[in-house]
Amino acid sequence: MSEWEIIWQSRDLFIKGLGNTALLFVLSFSGAFVIGCMTNYFLERGLILRQVCRLYMSVMRMVPFLVLVYLIYYGLPQYGIRLDAWTAGAISLAVYHGAYFAEILRGSRLTLPTGQIESAKAHGFRPWPMYRHVILPQLLYRSRPLIGNQMIYALKDTSFLSIITVQELTAAANTVQSSYFIPTKAFVITIAFYIVLSVIMDLCLRRVGARGEQRGFEHA
Amino acid sequence: MHEQAAVQITGLSKSFGGIEVLRGVNLTVRKGEVVSVLGSSGSGKSTMLRCINWLEVPDQGRIEIAGQRIGVNDAGKAMGHRELAAIRARTAMVFQGFNLWPHLTVLQNVMEAPIRVKGVNRAVALEAANALLAKVGLADKAHVYPFTLSGGQKQRVAIARALAMNPEVILFDEPTSALDPERVGEVLQVMKNLSAEGYTMIVVTHEMEFARAVSDQVVFLEKGEIIEQSAPEKFFNNPETERVRKFLELSH
Numbered sequence: 001m002s003e004w005e006i007i008w009q010s011r012d013l014f015i016k017g018l019g020n021t022a023l024l025f026v027l028s029f030s031g032a033f034v035i036g037c038m039t040n041y042f043l044e045r046g047l048i049l050r051q052v053c054r055l056y057m058s059v060m061r062m063v064p065f066l067v068l069v070y071l072i073y074y075g076l077p078q079y080g081i082r083l084d085a086w087t088a089g090a091i092s093l094a095v096y097h098g099a100y101f102a103e104i105l106r107g108s109r110l111t112l113p114t115g116q117i118e119s120a121k122a123h124g125f126r127p128w129p130m131y132r133h134v135i136l137p138q139l140l141y142r143s144r145p146l147i148g149n150q151m152i153y154a155l156k157d158t159s160f161l162s163i164i165t166v167q168e169l170t171a172a173a174n175t176v177q178s179s180y181f182i183p184t185k186a187f188v189i190t191i192a193f194y195i196v197l198s199v200i201m202d203l204c205l206r207r208v209g210a211r212g213e214q215r216g217f218e219h220a
Numbered sequence: 221m222h223e224q225a226a227v228q229i230t231g232l233s234k235s236f237g238g239i240e241v242l243r244g245v246n247l248t249v250r251k252g253e254v255v256s257v258l259g260s261s262g263s264g265k266s267t268m269l270r271c272i273n274w275l276e277v278p279d280q281g282r283i284e285i286a287g288q289r290i291g292v293n294d295a296g297k298a299m300g301h302r303e304l305a306a307i308r309a310r311t312a313m314v315f316q317g318f319n320l321w322p323h324l325t326v327l328q329n330v331m332e333a334p335i336r337v338k339g340v341n342r343a344v345a346l347e348a349a350n351a352l353l354a355k356v357g358l359a360d361k362a363h364v365y366p367f368t369l370s371g372g373q374k375q376r377v378a379i380a381r382a383l384a385m386n387p388e389v390i391l392f393d394e395p396t397s398a399l400d401p402e403r404v405g406e407v408l409q410v411m412k413n414l415s416a417e418g419y420t421m422i423v424v425t426h427e428m429e430f431a432r433a434v435s436d437q438v439v440f441l442e443k444g445e446i447i448e449q450s451a452p453e454k455f456f457n458n459p460e461t462e463r464v465r466k467f468l469e470l471s472h
Contacts, residue, residue, distance in 0.1 A: 119319035119378075122273050123333035123385060124309025127301050133336050137323040215323050216367025 003182045007189055010176045017172030018193050024090055024158045024168060025197070029151060031094030036101025040139070041131045043106060053102070060099030066160050068092050073164045089161035097154045104150060108143040109135070141208075141217040148205045152198055159194075169193055224287045226251045226389045226420040227272060232281030233444075234267055241267045243444040245281070249389065249437075252418045256431035256452075259441035260467065265424040268441065269391050272422070273311045274304060285310055286388040309337050312382030316394040318374040320366040320381070326353065327362040330380045338385070345384075352380040356410050372403030376410055383414075390414070392423040428471050432456050440464050 007014075039056065042049040060068070072095075073088040083091065112135065120134040140147070162171035169190055177186035212218045227249040234242040241264045249255050257265045270276040272283055274291045283290050290307045293299050299307070320329050330349035334340040340348075353359050356376040366374055375395055382390050392411070396404040408430050415421060415434050425431060431438055431452060438455040440448040440463075448455065448464045459465050 113317075113319075115315060115317050115319035116321065118275055119313070119315060119321070120333075121305075122275060122308060122311070122313035122391075123381070124305045124337040125333065126305040126337075129336045133332065134321055138321075141323060215365045217322065 003180075003185045006180050006182060007176065007185055010172075013172045013175060014169070014189065014193070017167060017169040018197075020086075020167055021155075021158050021169040021193075022197060024086070024093065024161065024166070025155050028090045028093030028097070028158070029154050031090070032097035032101055032154060035094060035098025036105055037136060039098065039102035040105040040109065041128070041136075043102075043109075044131070045127065057099045057102050057106075060096055061103065063096075065092070065096055065157050066163065068096055069160060069164055085161070085164045085166045089158075089164060089166045093154060093157060093161075096157070097150060100150050100153070101147070104143050104146045105136075105139050107146075108139040112138060112142070138217075141212040141215065144205065144208055144212055144217075148202070151201055151205070155197055155201065156194065223250065225249060225284070226253070226286055227422065228282075228284040229268075229272070230282045232268065232271055232278050232283065234264075234271060234276060234278050234280075241444050242271070242278070245441075245444070245446055247439060247446065247449075249420060249422060251388075251420055253436040254415045254421045254423065254434050255437045255439060256435040257422065257424045257439045257441060258426075258428075258431060258467070263441040264444040265441050266393055269313075269393050269422060269424050272389075272391055273308050273313060274299075275313075305337070309333075309385060310388045311391060312385045312387035312389075313391040313393065314375065314378050314382050314395045316397050318366075318371070318378050318398070320374055320377055322366055325363050325365055326358065326369070326377050329366065329377055330384050333381065334384050349380070349384060352383050353377075355383070355413075356380045357406075370403060371399045372406045375399065375403075375407045379407075379410055379414070383419075387420075389420045389422060392421060392425070394424050394426065396425070396427055426471075428456070428468070440467070 039053045042053045069089065069092045072092050073083065073085060076083065116134060116138065117130070120130040125134065158168055159170035161168055162174060165171070173186045173190040177183040209218060225248045227247070229245055229247040232242050232245040233240070245268055247255070257268065259265045267276055271278045277291065285307060288307055291299055291304065293303055321332065324332060327349055330352055331345040334345045334348065335342060350359065350362065353362055356379055358373060358376055358380070361369065361373065366377065369377065395411070396407050399407065404427070408427060411421070411423070411430070412434050435452045437449060438452050439446055442463055448459060448461050450460070455464070456468065459468065
């Protein structure tokens with residue numbers, strides 16, 4: 001039996017891993033997106049909220065992702081919070097990348113013309129509707145390339161979760177390669193899957209980019 | 221019982237970093253009136269206008285919009301976001317730099333504040349916005365994005381956006397200063413039409429002809445004080461102060 005045949009026979013394992021990776025990514029990315037947007041909003045509200053958000057952003061960006069995963073998966077049970085590996089992994093991803101999203105949006109917010117805020121205030125917008133309907137959409141269009149970059153990081157970071165036994169793509173590859181000792185082909189096929197996921201993501205982002213271009217954002 | 225003023229400014233003072241930009245300004249704008257505010261750069265015109273809707277917070281003084289004090293609530297405390305937004309929604313502003321929202325179409329720009337701020341039903345807002353765009357001559361641009369428009373068109377959209385709030389007063393902050401000369405006329409024409417329809421307008425401007433033709437009152441600011449305030453005929457033909465005489469000479 002050739003090595004490729006072994007890979008083919010293990011296809012269920014790979015497909016399950018791929019599905020898990022995709023699901024982990026979509027859920028944790030959605031979580032990170034919401035966390036990032038809210039954190040960025042709270043940076044503009046009240047001193048205490050701002051300090052809390054800043055602390056969160058600084059800490060997350062200084063902690064290695066794997067250490068955060070260990071902390072949540074192995075550390076929290078000490079305090080009675082026991083999460084299964086999948087949940088712990090998804091939460092880690094969302095919390096970790098949420099801080100990076102917040103930072104991207106913060107950078108974009110700094111260069112948003114003040115006139116945008118003034119015209120919203122002058123027409124009676126309260127802080128939340130102003131953020132939601134005037135500021136945030138512009139920040140997202142303006143920072144699309146950086147957000148795309150961060151999404152790629154988030155996708156690749158899902159592979160760390162194999163270490164805490166999440167049965168995602170990298171874990172599937174690892175199982176196959178260690179059972180049959182065919183590391184090269186197992187990981188090459190895994191890389192191909194990650195590339196496919198990245199390309200799909202890129203295609204989605206291009207649609208956002210086209211919307212931005214239609215509105216004059218992409219050649220500002 | 222006299223009629224309530226659209227805007228009443230009393231004892232307005234404001235400093236930036238120790239420099240007094242406004243020094244005890246008093247001004248009454250009646251309903252339906254057009255007040256042009258003239259003065260050289262740095263005289264405090266824009267700051268005065270921006271105090272009216274609290275984009276700048278005055279150091280002293282009292283400003284009322286249709287009888288309601290802005291910035292300070294009945295308890296004498298600084299207004300929270302909610303209270304401030306509610307009173308700002310009774311005014312509207314047109315900026316020198318347009319400040320349209322680039323992610324929204326022209327039509328959405330006009331509908332956005334009525335829907336999000338006033339909670340107007342979408343269908344009602346849509347109908348009103350279309351009517352307003354027709355009024356400013358841009359019905360055919362409803363579905364394009366602002367970046368495709370000329371300056372004059374952008375400013376007319378901004379005016380339609382302001383009108384959509386049914387404001388007690390519209391504040392114009394040098395609305396034609398960022399336009400190329402050929403586009404100034406179309407914006408001024410729209411503003412003239414508004415004054416004929418009875419909108420209350422405070423216009424900070426350098427357009428002497430507009431001020432002369434459209435204003436009910438002309439106010440001249442110098443170093444943060446109103447040094448002359450009169451009807452346009454008197455202001456332009458027979459000014460009281462040497463300063464205004466000189467200003468008018470140099471502006472021609």
